[in-house]
Amino acid sequence: MEKPNEVLMREALGKRNCRDPEAESHQFRADEGENKEVLARLAWEEAFWDDLEQSYGSRPVRRDTEHAETKASWRKMDLATASQKAAAAAAAAAWSEDEEDDDDPDREALRFRKRWNYIWSEHFGSFEDTTLIPPMRFTDEPPVERLYPSTTLQIFSAKVAGIGGGFQWPLDVFGLVAIRDSVDENRNIIFQRSRDECQTITGEDPYLELTGPTRAVVLWDPLTIEVYLRVKGPSELEDKTLCFLAEGMICLDRVNSCLLHETWTSKYSTMEFTLGHINASVEATISVRVVDGSWPDGFHGQFVACLVGTHWFDEVPAFYSSTSVDDKEIVLLSFGDEKVPAVVDGVIELSRRVVSVETTSKLKVSVNAWQDDNNAVEAWEEFSAKERGRSFGTLDVGFCKMDVIVGWSLVTDYPEPRR
Known part of the structure; x- marks a missing residue:
């Protein structure tokens, strides 16, 4: 009792x-x-x-x-x-697991989709929906409530680091790679190609040609990287799944902005991501406009962005990563001599244009032009980070003069349901 x-x-x-x-x-x-x-x-x-x-x-x-x-x-x-x-x-x-289709390459990715639909669909729409939150959100108008620089995730590169299951290089791949953060739980696309415009990757060059993110990625739990890549076959019925995964990232506090290397393996392949943990950062949206001359035929070109002068405490032990993000390149656009960049009203169509910048650092935007490894020309501009507004600079490679405009914005990390 x-x-x-x-x-x-x-x-x-x-x-x-x-x-x-x-x-x-x-x-x-x-x-x-x-x-x-x-x-x-x-x-x-x-x-x-x-x-x-x-x-x-x-x-x-x-x-x-x-x-x-x-x-x-x-x-x-x-x-x-x-x-x-x-x-x-x-x-x-x-x-x-008995209820799963044995032909599915990664059951956990299927479970992720089902869990997402059960938990988030009522407030964030369809599983396939992409984020509706645009870049440059607070460039011209300040936020309603006070915001501060946020911890964000920089995406430097993504590559197919290994293949199995009978696949052999080269591969014609299509599909998507996306990141979901806690702001709206929708896809923020960093790579997307249809079957008709697949990318050919090889063992020597297995990197995906990234096209995103479309806005800064908030590094706050939950954060998921979603990959669905297929290999083009002689017919659609002969297409095969190369990678199907959905992996969460643990968002740890770090004293310094630093590089992160994440590797995940699915049934037939291994994906490797080079990422950046960017402390106290703002969103930079880059645009380039030709104001004089034109890009000549036969010249290769590459537009690149990187951070310089990030705050770094050498005396503080670095856990998980001790590599600075300084000078780590983010390819905005790369093209060969047979492909002149698309220009609409003088504006060059960049593949990527959103970059996260630590407030204590500078953003460096550069262009390289060359012809058959000769006559290489380089020009660059550096911009101090701002919480809002715009910065202006010029890139002059002789035959072509371009204006660079950077739109600065703070990033909200509050959840924003669609419904």
Whole structure:
């Protein structure tokens, strides 16, 4: 038999853990049916909020006044709907492998899709949706609430580091690589090609030609890199999956901005990413416009961005990475002598144009032009980081003079549901 003080302690703990006032008033009733109903309701509620807290670190709240209605509806989510979501998420997590298709190259990627649909689809739309948040969001207009420089993820390169399953170089690949951050949980595309415009990669040059991100990537849990690459065959029926994975990244605090190297293996291939953890950073959006002359036929060219002068504490031990991101190149556009860059109203169409810049560093934008390894010409400009506004510079390679414009913006790290 329990002692009186033990009974009091048990009841007090039960009341403390009971978040629903109505449930609290019924919790210790003698009616067994009511008790079961209340306890089930509490269990669903607890599972739902545990799931959200695990994903966000706290309850997601949008701080933008233009989305006040969305924020209100998020907080007033119907408990029954929440319970269904939590139950579905739990069912997905416990999904039996026997129910999977044995031909699927990576079952965990399928589970990720199912979990995403169960947990996020109500607020962030379809699994295939791409982010609607544009770059240069606060370049001209300040944010409603005070924002500060954020920790962001720089994407330097992505390559197919190894192949198996009968695949042989070269490979004509198509598909997508995307990153999902906690701001809107939608795809931020960094590589995407259709079957008709596949990229040929070789063992000597296995790097994907990246085209993103379209906005700065917030380095805050949860963050997932999603890869779905296929190899083009003689016909569509003979296309094969090369890589199918969805991998989460643990976002650790670091004293210095530094390089990160991530390697993930799927059933038939290994992907290797070179990334940058950029502390106290802002978003830079780069555009280049020809103002005099033109790019001549027969000349190779490459536009590159990099950070210089990032804050670095040599005396602080570096865990996980001790390599500075200084001078690590981000290829904005690269083309051979047979391909002159597309120009619309003088503006060169860059493959990539969004870069994260530490506020204490500078952004260096350069162009290289050469013809058959001869007559190489280089020009560059450096820009001090800003929280908003624009910076202007000029690249002059003799035969062509170009203006460089950098739009600066702070980055929000608050969740922004679509619905």
